Amino acid sequence: MLLGYALRRFGVAAVTLFVAVTLMFVMIRLVPGDPVQILLGPRATPELQARLTAELALDQPLLRQLLIFYGNLLQGNLGVDVFSGRPVTLIVLEQLPHTLRLIFASVLWSVPIGILLGAYAAARPNTLFDRVSAVISVGVVAAPAFVVALLSLLLFSVHLRWFPAIGAGEGFWDQLRHLVLPAFAIGLSWIGYIARIMRASMLEVMGADHIRTLRALGVAERPIVLIYALRVAVLPVVTIIGVGVGFLLSSAVFAEIVFARPGIGKLVIDAITTRNYPIVMGAVLMSTALFVTATTVADLINAMLDPRARAGK
Amino acid sequence: MLDVTRSSPPIASIRGLQVAFCTEDGPVLGVKDVSFDIHPGETLCVVGESGSGKSVSSMSLMRLIDYSGGIIQKGELLFDTGAAAPVDLAQADQALMRQIRGNAISMIFQEPMTALNPVFTIGHQLTIGLKLHKGLNSQDARARALELLQQVRIPEPDRRMTQYPHEMSGGMRQRVVIAMALACEPKLLIADEPTTALDVTVQAEILSLINQLKAETGTAVLFITHDMGVVAQIADRVVVMYRGDKIEEGPVEAIFDAPQQAYTRALLAAVPRLGEMQGTTLPEPMKLVGEAQSTSAPITGTDDVLLKVENLKVRFAVKGGLLRRHVANVHAVEDVSFTINKGQTLSLVGESGCGKSTAGRAIMRLLHPQSGQVILDGQDMMALSKRQLRAARRDVQMIFQDPFASLNPQIQLAEQVAEPLRNFGNRRDPAIMDRVATLFDRVGLPRAFMRRYPHELSGGQRQGVAIARALAPAPKLIVADEAVSALDVSVQAQVLNLMMELQADLGVSFLFISHDMAVVERVSHQVGVMYLGRIVELGPRAAVFENPHHPYTRALMQAVPIADPRKRHLIDSLAFRPIPSPIKPVGHTAEPSQYQQVGPDHWLLTNNHYDAADASQTN
Numbered sequence: 001m002l003l004g005y006a007l008r009r010f011g012v013a014a015v016t017l018f019v020a021v022t023l024m025f026v027m028i029r030l031v032p033g034d035p036v037q038i039l040l041g042p043r044a045t046p047e048l049q050a051r052l053t054a055e056l057a058l059d060q061p062l063l064r065q066l067l068i069f070y071g072n073l074l075q076g077n078l079g080v081d082v083f084s085g086r087p088v089t090l091i092v093l094e095q096l097p098h099t100l101r102l103i104f105a106s107v108l109w110s111v112p113i114g115i116l117l118g119a120y121a122a123a124r125p126n127t128l129f130d131r132v133s134a135v136i137s138v139g140v141v142a143a144p145a146f147v148v149a150l151l152s153l154l155l156f157s158v159h160l161r162w163f164p165a166i167g168a169g170e171g172f173w174d175q176l177r178h179l180v181l182p183a184f185a186i187g188l189s190w191i192g193y194i195a196r197i198m199r200a201s202m203l204e205v206m207g208a209d210h211i212r213t214l215r216a217l218g219v220a221e222r223p224i225v226l227i228y229a230l231r232v233a234v235l236p237v238v239t240i241i242g243v244g245v246g247f248l249l250s251s252a253v254f255a256e257i258v259f260a261r262p263g264i265g266k267l268v269i270d271a272i273t274t275r276n277y278p279i280v281m282g283a284v285l286m287s288t289a290l291f292v293t294a295t296t297v298a299d300l301i302n303a304m305l306d307p308r309a310r311a312g313k
Numbered sequence: 314m315l316d317v318t319r320s321s322p323p324i325a326s327i328r329g330l331q332v333a334f335c336t337e338d339g340p341v342l343g344v345k346d347v348s349f350d351i352h353p354g355e356t357l358c359v360v361g362e363s364g365s366g367k368s369v370s371s372m373s374l375m376r377l378i379d380y381s382g383g384i385i386q387k388g389e390l391l392f393d394t395g396a397a398a399p400v401d402l403a404q405a406d407q408a409l410m411r412q413i414r415g416n417a418i419s420m421i422f423q424e425p426m427t428a429l430n431p432v433f434t435i436g437h438q439l440t441i442g443l444k445l446h447k448g449l450n451s452q453d454a455r456a457r458a459l460e461l462l463q464q465v466r467i468p469e470p471d472r473r474m475t476q477y478p479h480e481m482s483g484g485m486r487q488r489v490v491i492a493m494a495l496a497c498e499p500k501l502l503i504a505d506e507p508t509t510a511l512d513v514t515v516q517a518e519i520l521s522l523i524n525q526l527k528a529e530t531g532t533a534v535l536f537i538t539h540d541m542g543v544v545a546q547i548a549d550r551v552v553v554m555y556r557g558d559k560i561e562e563g564p565v566e567a568i569f570d571a572p573q574q575a576y577t578r579a580l581l582a583a584v585p586r587l588g589e590m591q592g593t594t595l596p597e598p599m600k601l602v603g604e605a606q607s608t609s610a611p612i613t614g615t616d617d618v619l620l621k622v623e624n625l626k627v628r629f630a631v632k633g634g635l636l637r638r639h640v641a642n643v644h645a646v647e648d649v650s651f652t653i654n655k656g657q658t659l660s661l662v663g664e665s666g667c668g669k670s671t672a673g674r675a676i677m678r679l680l681h682p683q684s685g686q687v688i689l690d691g692q693d694m695m696a697l698s699k700r701q702l703r704a705a706r707r708d709v710q711m712i713f714q715d716p717f718a719s720l721n722p723q724i725q726l727a728e729q730v731a732e733p734l735r736n737f738g739n740r741r742d743p744a745i746m747d748r749v750a751t752l753f754d755r756v757g758l759p760r761a762f763m764r765r766y767p768h769e770l771s772g773g774q775r776q777g778v779a780i781a782r783a784l785a786p787a788p789k790l791i792v793a794d795e796a797v798s799a800l801d802v803s804v805q806a807q808v809l810n811l812m813m814e815l816q817a818d819l820g821v822s823f824l825f826i827s828h829d830m831a832v833v834e835r836v837s838h839q840v841g842v843m844y845l846g847r848i849v850e851l852g853p854r855a856a857v858f859e860n861p862h863h864p865y866t867r868a869l870m871q872a873v874p875i876a877d878p879r880k881r882h883l884i885d886s887l888a889f890r891p892i893p894s895p896i897k898p899v900g901h902t903a904e905p906s907q908y909q910q911v912g913p914d915h916w917l918l919t920n921n922h923y924d925a926a927d928a929s930q931t932n
Binding site: 213214215218219232305 | 375414427
């Protein structure tokens with residue numbers, strides 16, 4: 001049953017990706033202004049302009065451009081960088097691991113803390129712990145990632161010199177050290193966000209009939225909270241984390257700029273300022289794929305945790 | 314039997330219990346001063362209406378009340394653990410309580426649909442208690458769990474072990490909950506309204522199951538219910554509670570034959586008893602204790618046809634697959650025909666999912682019927698344009714099950730009753746408020762209530778407002794969909810009487826939709842019994858109830874718990890008969906309903922699928 005669900009879910013993901021990418025492709029083409037002129041500058045010869053137009057297939061009708069684009073995409077060909085002439089696929093794939101590492105690290109540290117904080121607060125509602133955690137949660141949610149990034153940069157690398165300020169580092173341990181501050185900066189508000197959702201979900205579950213059944217069976221509070229209630233309460237949180245990875249992606253752009261880290265975010269910003277359309281398209285495509293993958297994985301995890309989800313539609 | 318139980322010491326003894334709840338307005342007493350004993354091997358029923366404190370007493374005995382914000386202020390909860398002296402559970406700490414809960418005392422609850430954890434298998438949940446209290450390893454616990462599933466008569470126990478709760482029906486889930494409760498062979502089983510959420514035939518099965526298990530295991534049963542019929546069927550002794558106090562206690566025969574207290578007498582008088590209308594042909598209001606009654610004459614109505622429904626079919630599409638294609642149809646209402654006379658009541662009765670509510674909504678065109686004819690007072694409802702339909706709806710009004718949900722919590726009651734008048738008439742007509750005031754008089758509510766909001770009224774009063782609202786545009790027909798099901802029995806009786814009184818005075822017709830055979834017997838001129846989308850038997854109330862022809866009608870009547878301890882008939886009804894699925898593939902053509910006349914106006918469905926259901930007993 002899980003396999004069937006997974007297949008259906010992958011189908012949905014493929015369709016979503018197709019629609020999103022097509023929309024993006026069309027939107028970029030609809031932006032006013034001739035990209036060739038912007039790329040080559042006002043003093044380019046007409047021959048040069050014609051050559052680039054043909055190269056980018058801009059002289060073709062939109063539908064045909066789209067077909068060419070998909071044809072190339074299926075072969076892994078996203079075009080070439082207008083400046084260096086290197087394949088876009090290669091450039092994007094070079095940068096992708098940095099961003100993936102950053103997002104993964106942020107999720108890895110913030111999600112467990114957020115879930116435990118929320119669950120613990122919900123198990124003891126209206127206690128001092130609950131109230132303090134509420135204040136902290138709302139506080140960190142309100143703090144924008146770039147502000148946290150700048151402040152932590154000042155404090156931990158300029159003042160205390162605990163962590164390096166810029167770059168991604170070389171080798172495993174060095175890279176890890178470089179990862180700490182950016183991951184902290186963009187993960188922090190996530191703790192608060194997840195803790196709030198987890199608390200609400202957990203409070204609801206702790207009042208549910210099946211928890212009363214467990215108490216009536218003589219099960220102690222700790223396993224009730226940590227095993228039975230948590231397994232149910234975490235379900236909505238999993239879905240939200242899936243969607244949230246998309247938002248983490250936009251936070252990652254800030255972190256990559258503040259910490260001068262390589263990555264998709266930095267790549268996009270640089271490409272947009274130089275009107276490097278193939279790169280923009282490649283990077284946007286990659287983030288869309290990342291987003292769709294994240295929500296799909298979240299749904300699959302949900303289906304693994306919840307037998308009702310895989311039985312239903 | 315009572316003599317035997319009397320002589321042995323009680324297994325549990327509640328003495329002077331007082332429980333308070335902390336609210337924003339200060340502490341509120343849920344139970345004021347309650348004492349009673351439970352003896353080994355007996356079934357003690359605690360009966361009372363909502364707010365009587367019956368559940369609070371049992372939750373206190375389990376000390377589960379601590380988790381609902383309740384505080385035991387006074388009293389002792391003596392429980393015989395087998396040690397020399399009984400333990401006072403009111404003083405016990407939670408560590409000791411955990412050893413007792415699920416082990417020496419266990420509990421089953423009202424809502425089987427939510428009582429089980431949705432993400433763990435039945436097998437896992439059944440073994441929790443066994444591992445905890447009996448120290449069994451996984452293998453032994455599994456073996457014992459299988460045994461338990463057989464004990465509660467669940468078919469295919471092996472397969473059930475790996476299923477999740479959502480894959481089982483309500484009756485099956487309640488059996489699992491009972492199996493969990495019995496796992497450690499408790500000395501006392503507390504059953505808190507265990508059958509209230511179930512259909513009447515499933516209720517009959519669960520009640521007889523509890524009875525048989527009690528006989529097999531010798532456990533004492535503390536059974537909490539609001540239903541006097543259930544009490545009469547299973548109790549050895551009865552405790553009657555009212556507003557946090559014990560009103561009366563005694564053997565079941567004594568309570569039913571010679572109730573000592575006025576409240577008990579009123580409660581018993583308010584219970585509609587199946588069969589008590591025998592010998593009459595027309596509905597008449599109930600005779601209540603201590604209620605001033607204007608009319609109690611039979612309601613004749615007329616022979617003029619008001620509503621004629623012919624070959625009504627309603628189907629809901631089932632979507633499935635990747636592209637959400639239309640893969641099947643739910644045949645909710647299948648070829649249903651009936652007529653309602655002016656000033657009379659026709660009841661549609663059946664169990665959940667039989668299509669009775671859908672039929673009621675379809676004749677108002679609140680949902681779109683597949684085909685069929687609905688003619689109201691000469692007007693074809695199906696042929697009306699949107700505009701005409703709006704005007705025609707003035708003639709048909711509805712009363713819903715939950716009066717709290719059907720009234721807007723933020724609008725003054727007078728405005729809510731005035732709404733249909735404004736909707737169908739002049740918005741600024743100054744006479745509207747006068748009309749609203751007379752409507753409040755009509756349903757017996759003080760005019761002072763006009764300026765109140767729904768939360769300031771009790772359930773019965775709210776339903777009164779809902780009835781006043783339905784009456785406002787002077788409809789010809791009122792569709793009452795389970796209109797008294799959510800009410801306490803004494804309130805239910807008052808609301809039923811009000812409806813009958815209004816019918817006698819105003820000549821309004823009712824389409825009364827209900828699952829409760831006894832209530833239907835009281836209010837109906839005509840009865841249609843529905844099963845799987847079809848009316849299987851249709852006729853005058855007296856004919857259907859006194860001479861039921863269809864096996865389903867008979868099964869339904871047999872399953873009703875009769876409020877008379879001398880007529881115990883539910884003890885051995887364990888016949889498990891799941892209702893087949895009404896979902897059919899696209900393109901399935903259902904055969905038309907064929908009826909055979911078995912009496913004057915008394916019709917019986919001949920091509921029924923009820924007996925065929927026996928052969929395909931799968932679930």
